[in-house]
Amino acid sequence: EAQVTQNPRYLITVTGKKxxxxxxxNMNHEYMSWYRQDPGLGLRQIYYSMNVEVTDKGDVPEGxxxxxxxxxxxxxxxxxxSPNQTSLYFCASSPAGTQGGVTQYFGPGTRLTVL
Amino acid sequence: GNSVxxxxxxxxxxxxxFLTINCTYTATGYPSLFWYVQYPGExxxxxxxxxxxxxxxxxxxxxxxxxxETTSFHLEKGSVQVSDSAVYFxxxxxxxxxxxxxxxxxxxxxxx
Numbered sequence: 001e002a003q004v005t006q007n008p009r010y011l012i013t014v015t016g017k018k019x020x021x022x023x024x025x026n027m028n029h030e031y032m033s034w035y036r037q038d039p040g041l042g043l044r045q046i047y048y049s050m051n052v053e054v055t056d057k058g059d060v061p062e063g064x065x066x067x068x069x070x071x072x073x074x075x076x077x078x079x080x081x082s083p084n085q086t087s088l089y090f091c092a093s094s095p096a097g098t099q100g101g102v103t104q105y106f107g108p109g110t111r112l113t114v115l
Numbered sequence: 116g117n118s119v120x121x122x123x124x125x126x127x128x129x130x131x132x133f134l135t136i137n138c139t140y141t142a143t144g145y146p147s148l149f150w151y152v153q154y155p156g157e158x159x160x161x162x163x164x165x166x167x168x169x170x171x172x173x174x175x176x177x178x179x180x181x182x183x184e185t186t187s188f189h190l191e192k193g194s195v196q197v198s199d200s201a202v203y204f205x206x207x208x209x210x211x212x213x214x215x216x217x218x219x220x221x222x223x224x225x226x227x
Contacts, residue, residue, distance in 0.1 A: 101147035
């Protein structure tokens, strides 16, 4: 089954304790992204990757890191989480395309609470 | 810059009522437009899309037409069901790396 998986689905942590949220896709997609979803703001892009070893900042990258060492995996790293990073996080993947018309496939989400 | 504005919710309807969720956008160039749906506890899934002006996207009884003259992409369904209860996101896609710009989302609750 074609899918994007994320782990963990739920996480409660404390300020400053490093954490990683994993994302994996089995569709051989080139593009992967991380978004955060906050009430009244919709989804905002944190980072994206156009292929292995190619990553760039989205609209809200502060406090996050990513890596793309393998095509299927795109982990999100919070080196020193703070309460304002409490949010619902989604990973997404899509095949390469132009003009923004390509469908993105989303993972089930990770609900993060930072105390 | 590019942006998407959609009507605030929640929208509460009775089963079999007509649904409209308004969406307008601001963009340079010729973006693609999407509606994604998020059912409770799940990730987003594509509902429909349109990639050029006057295109109509449709799926599961939902429709939306890409109106360049009014910069709109309103979502409609003639007869909603309880199972349509979800959050609906209008989104704009542009550029070579498939970035999506989302609206704030509209929560729809359908009652029997």
